[in-house]
Structure formats: structure tokens, C-alpha cells
Amino acid sequence: MAELPHPLAAFLVAEIRRARGAAGMTQEAFGRAAGFSASHVSAVESGTRGLTLDFIRGADRALNNGGLFERMVEQLGVPSWFLPWLDAERTATQLRCFQPCLVPGLLQTEDYARAVIRCDETLSDQDVEQRLASRIERQVILTRDRAPQFIAVIAEAVLRRAGDDFRDVMAGQIKHLITQAERTNISAHILPDEISMHVGLTGPFSLARSPDHRWVGEMENQLGGVVVDTDADVDTLLSRWETVRNEALPRRQSIELMKEVVNSWT
Known part of the structure; x- marks a missing residue:
């Protein structure tokens, strides 16, 4: 799936990382719930791997937030x-x-x-x-x-x-x-x-x-x-x-x- 353009991606990654921390989830636990490996989560959060819509949807599932991050993508100008x-x-x-x-x-x-x-x-x-x-x-x-x-x-x-x-x-x-x-x-x-x-x-x-x-x-x-x-x-x-x-x-x-x-x- 497509990588989001910077700086939108950087903003969303920071928000996903903050929400993961607030939920008390390790990268491994978060990745398991989102459908990604812990190494993939780590790479996205460190900026060495692009943020994709698949990852955003996985984050929404893991955090059970009703699709918040996907809606943010829409509101921030990338349908x-x-x-x-x-x-x-x-x-x-x-x-x-x-x-x-x-x-x-x-x-x-x-x-x-x-x-x-x-x-x-x-x-x-x-x-x-x-x-x-x-x-x-x-x-x-x-x-x-x-x-x-x-x-x-x-x-x-x-x-x-x-x-x-x-x-x-x-x-x-x-x-x-x-x-x-x-x-x-x-x-x-x-x-x-x-x-x-x-x-x-x-x-x-x-x-x-x-x-x-x-x-x-x-x-x-x-x-x-x-x-x-x-x-x-x-x-x-x-x-x-x-x-x-x-x-x-x-x-x-x-x-x-x-x-x-x-x-x-x-």
C-alpha cells in the first residue's frame, strides 16, 4: 500500500505511538493486534519504514478506537x-x-x-x-x-x-x-x-x-x-x-x- 507523504506521516506516526503508549501496549502486543510484526512496528515508529493505510487500519483495530486514524487521514487531505x-x-x-x-x-x-x-x-x-x-x-x-x-x-x-x-x-x-x-x-x-x-x-x-x-x-x-x-x-x-x-x-x-x-x- 502507498506510503503517506511527509509531514503528514510523521504526525500520524507520533500520534499512533502516543496512543500505543497510553494503552500500555508494547510494540509486540500492538503489532500482534494490528497484524504486523514487532520489527515492522518499530521500523514505522522510527521512520525507517513508510506509513501505509494498511498500518493505519491495523492501528485502529489494535487500539479499538472506531477508525480514528483513518478518519484523520481523510481530514488532513489524503483521501x-x-x-x-x-x-x-x-x-x-x-x-x-x-x-x-x-x-x-x-x-x-x-x-x-x-x-x-x-x-x-x-x-x-x-x-x-x-x-x-x-x-x-x-x-x-x-x-x-x-x-x-x-x-x-x-x-x-x-x-x-x-x-x-x-x-x-x-x-x-x-x-x-x-x-x-x-x-x-x-x-x-x-x-x-x-x-x-x-x-x-x-x-x-x-x-x-x-x-x-x-x-x-x-x-x-x-x-x-x-x-x-x-x-x-x-x-x-x-x-x-x-x-x-x-x-x-x-x-x-x-x-x-x-x-x-x-x-x-x-
């Missing part, structure tokens, strides 16, 4: 449904993303990402900055050693969604997208507006291929999202990926279109 995708994304050898509405999160600039996150009026400034930091932190997977191959298909309308009050942000975003698309492990393909009807109109989705060659899919919606890994669901998303990818422009033509859009504003 539990998203954790399996974070794990798949972090370990992927290949990533595929189709976006008809936004620049993919892994390719967003800070200014663009902040503007997108601020669209949720229920979030405080602190919530926005916390989610922004987590999103930018995820992007390091594209520049690490043995980075995954990342291919994105983005609707042309995404590039042109720039009113007067947003044009500078969008120009910076497209320039960043061009720079990223010129990296050897990243491709960005634009789906032209002239392709008016296609299977991708039903919504955005992403795919991650693991080191053992299994695919995991992720789809977001207004109420959250869903991560799928069954053969039938993954096969459907892979088929739809091939369809939208085949309709998109080649890599070099896509970069030229992005440059054309930015130049048209100057």
Missing part, C-alpha cells in the same frame, strides 16, 4: 481511496494519463496547481498549500533515477482555457509542459479540438504499470475517485487509452501546437 494509486504511481515503470479538462497533476506548475486546487471553495488557505505541496512532491518521480516513462494525452481545449486573468499562469504552464515534453521519458500529445467526438469524453483516467507488469487504473470524479485493478476494468481503460492516443497528434506536432498557442498571446 483513502487515493492511497493505492499513489503507491502504483510511485513504483510504476510506465504511466499513461488522459486529461480532457486539466493539465495532468504530474506536469503542473505550482501556480497552475494552486489555481486548480483553489477552485474548491471549501478549502482553507492552509488546506490549499498542503495539497499543493503534496502534488508538487509527487512530481519527483519523473526526474528520479530510473524514472517511469510517462505519456500524457491532453485535449487542446485545456491549452486554450485562459481568460485575461489567467493567461500569464497558463503561458507559464504551457512553457513548462513543453520543457517537460522534451525530456526523454516524457511525451505529451495534444488531442485536437477538431476531433469532436471520442471515447475520452466520458472523463479523465490514468494507468500505471508495475515492475511485475500489472496495470492499475485510476479515475477521478466530483465525489472523489476510484482505483481499479481487475483484468476487465484495466482492459477497458487500456482499450480506451489506445483510442485517444491514436487520435492525438504526434509528439513533435504537439509541441509545435503548444508553442503556437503561447505565441498567439504575445
Whole structure:
């Protein structure tokens, strides 16, 4: 399962350790009740092993607290449904993303990402900055050693969604997208507006291929999202990926279109 991002993980580990101590439980007793070895508990508490949703749920069981720590994860800005995708994304050898509405999160600039996150009026400034930091932190997977191959298909309308009050942000975003698309492990393909009807109109989705060659899919919606890994669901998303990818422009033509859009504003 996915490791939670720091500093959220550090906070939760400290709270779990404090609760374990208050309950008078040794690491061995706690681990037995949570479904983990004492050495695993020790590694999580010392920070040498990542905190996962499985461990959090185990802690809730061991402490019989009614799911307190899992609810804390939700309240602190990391929805539990998203954790399996974070794990798949972090370990992927290949990533595929189709976006008809936004620049993919892994390719967003800070200014663009902040503007997108601020669209949720229920979030405080602190919530926005916390989610922004987590999103930018995820992007390091594209520049690490043995980075995954990342291919994105983005609707042309995404590039042109720039009113007067947003044009500078969008120009910076497209320039960043061009720079990223010129990296050897990243491709960005634009789906032209002239392709008016296609299977991708039903919504955005992403795919991650693991080191053992299994695919995991992720789809977001207004109420959250869903991560799928069954053969039938993954096969459907892979088929739809091939369809939208085949309709998109080649890599070099896509970069030229992005440059054309930015130049048209100057």
C-alpha cells in the first residue's frame, strides 16, 4: 500500500505511538493486534519504514478506537481511496494519463496547481498549500533515477482555457509542459479540438504499470475517485487509452501546437 507523504506521516506516526503508549501496549502486543510484526512496528515508529493505510487500519483495530486514524487521514487531505494509486504511481515503470479538462497533476506548475486546487471553495488557505505541496512532491518521480516513462494525452481545449486573468499562469504552464515534453521519458500529445467526438469524453483516467507488469487504473470524479485493478476494468481503460492516443497528434506536432498557442498571446 502507498506510503503517506511527509509531514503528514510523521504526525500520524507520533500520534499512533502516543496512543500505543497510553494503552500500555508494547510494540509486540500492538503489532500482534494490528497484524504486523514487532520489527515492522518499530521500523514505522522510527521512520525507517513508510506509513501505509494498511498500518493505519491495523492501528485502529489494535487500539479499538472506531477508525480514528483513518478518519484523520481523510481530514488532513489524503483521501483513502487515493492511497493505492499513489503507491502504483510511485513504483510504476510506465504511466499513461488522459486529461480532457486539466493539465495532468504530474506536469503542473505550482501556480497552475494552486489555481486548480483553489477552485474548491471549501478549502482553507492552509488546506490549499498542503495539497499543493503534496502534488508538487509527487512530481519527483519523473526526474528520479530510473524514472517511469510517462505519456500524457491532453485535449487542446485545456491549452486554450485562459481568460485575461489567467493567461500569464497558463503561458507559464504551457512553457513548462513543453520543457517537460522534451525530456526523454516524457511525451505529451495534444488531442485536437477538431476531433469532436471520442471515447475520452466520458472523463479523465490514468494507468500505471508495475515492475511485475500489472496495470492499475485510476479515475477521478466530483465525489472523489476510484482505483481499479481487475483484468476487465484495466482492459477497458487500456482499450480506451489506445483510442485517444491514436487520435492525438504526434509528439513533435504537439509541441509545435503548444508553442503556437503561447505565441498567439504575445
